[in-house]
Amino acid sequence: MKAGEQTAHPRHGHARAFVYATILIDAIGFGIIIPVMPNLIRTLTGGDLSSAARYGGLLMMVFSIAQFFFAPVLGNLSDRFGRKPILLASLLIFAVDYLVSAFAPAIAWLFAARLVSGMAAATYSTANALIADTSKGADKAKGFGMIGAMFGIGFILGPILGGFLGELGPRAPFFGAAALAFANFAMGMAFLPETLPPAERRAFDWRKANPVGALVALRAHRIILGLAAVLFLHQFAHLALASTWTYAAMEKFGWGPREVGLSLGVAGVMMAVVQGGLVGRAIKRLGAIRAASLGLLGGISGYLGYALAPNGAAVLGFIVVGSIAGLAYPAIMGIMSDHVPRNAQGELQGGVSSLVSLTAIFSPLMMTQIFSVFTSPDAPVYFPGAAFFTAALLEMAALALFLWVMRKR
DSSP states (O other), X not given: OOTTHHHHOHHHHHHHHHHHHHHHHHHHHHHHHGGGHHHHHHHHHOOOHHHHHHHHHHHHHHHHHHHHHHHHHHHHHHXXXXXXXXXXXXXXXXXXXXXXXXXXXXXXXXXXHHHHHHHTOOHHHHHHXXXXXXXXXHHHHHHHHHHHHHHHHHHHHHHHHHHHHGGGOTTHHHHHHHHHHHHHHHHHHHHOOOOSOGGGOOOOOTTTSSHHXXXXXXXXXXXXXXXXXXXXXXXXXXXXXXXXXXHHHHHHHOOOHHHHHHHHHHHHHHHHIIIIIIHHHHHHHHOHHHXXXXXXXXXXXXXXXXXXXXXXXXXXXXXXHHGGGGGHHHHHHHHHHTTSOGGGHHHHHHHHHHHXXXXXXXXXXXXXXXXXXXXXXXXXXXXXXXXXXXXXXHHHHHHHHHHHHHHHO
16 A cells, blocks of 8 residues: 555545544533632532642542553553444433533542543543554644644644533533533544544554553563653643643632633633644654644743743733644654554554553653642742642653753664
8 A cells, every 4th residue: 555545545534523523522522621620629618729639639540540551552452342332322322421510519529520531531542542643754744733723723623612611500511511422422423534444544453442451562672662761741831731730820910710711711722723834844843853842842931931931811822822832742653653554543542542541541640739839838848830830840851851852763
């Protein structure tokens, strides 16, 4: 098969279109609940904002622990049975998870829902494997960028919608997220084609379908292992936003759910612009190495800005600067994917997902604790942006390691 034939197949185009729609709907559903999560936690626990941040970090940790152990299982299952059944099962479980969260009478229900959804969190790893199935070279990195763009557009719509639904109560956005997830599942049943032919599938192997085996598999090529470490640091830093943005904005600027939703909407616009419109062009003009380096530099600048911004207007300006970080992940993923055969893309994506979920086990817990320590009444120094400053330091380490790995290459 020639290089251009994969991407020209009409079924491949349909599959990619569905994956982009899936990520968009997933991001809307995820973004809807962000503005109200602190209020729901306070409703269930009776605590203050600082206490809610601790629970929020623990909820993300539970999700990520489950994802860490099950992502390689699902990635290898998609190499054995195809991408479609694994992706659809994940979507269905997510829909049920949102309903359980909506009816949660106690905080323990939220933890149970996060545990189950983490076990089924195959959406992104399977979506990335499907993109790898159906594209090559620069188009592959562009496809990874489009996934990020759809997530960004979802973050435009989701938090804004969640902010307005949150006016009806902290549970209303969860019902909206469940409806979107069920609609996504139904759409996949009707329109998603399979992209991994039976002849190209491989046997399921428990030695690789576990987090240790998946991470060991990344050692197959030295460059993959080094780049995996870069992604680890990059994602560890990035999760400071997901875990503490809402709490920091409420604490420092006195924002409510509507203002938080609008700010995340601005971040989503910039994410969509960068990953949907600039990734492919940047990689073609600069090359993947320079594009990734530029993205890591943008992350450093953005996190420092979030940490030190004197007011909400300044934060919006730094969102524009920080959005350049969106170049890094798809460029690095494109380099890694090019070093792996087609029938091992699920294994690679499962390994990367385990690595990313490993950061999500520790980063939200650490970042929310940092926020809590530096905003509590007995804080050594009052600094609501301390978690973002920590993220900037991690992003600096990621850039240094990336340049070293590429120089060794």
